[in-house]
Amino acid sequence: MALHQKDSFFEQVYQLVRQIPEGRVTSYGAIARALGTAGSSRVVGYAMRAANRAYPPIPAHRVVNRVGMLSGKRAFGSSTLMQQLLENEGVAVVDDRVVDFDRVFWDPQRDNVP
């Protein structure tokens, strides 16, 4: 099979993150779990860090940690860019943290499960 498209864990993470609806956010653990690698939350975070080099671009700003904190804001180059993107989609962010995280939280499994 053509390995042109790496079906590595990264690609799976990217595709899942791309399915995140606008105005919604999810957590690394949720993604990892949806992929069947619950304990690999770190790998998901690492994938997001490399998301900048992935194409098409990944809405990494919709992925935050378990507490809704913009842990990866530094990867955007500007600590405020991630927040601006989220607010632009209707997600309130205060003190680098998503407001009403539980409300805007999007569970990937929920979308996967019919």
Add this chain to the structure above:
DNA sequence: GTGGTGACGTATA
């Protein structure tokens, strides 16, 4: 081939 690292998460003290 080996080692180190990491945008996390959970467990234990």
Add this chain to the structure above:
DNA sequence: GTATACGCCACCA
């Protein structure tokens, strides 16, 4: 409730 340690797995040098 806070602090610390460990685990987990894939990419990069």
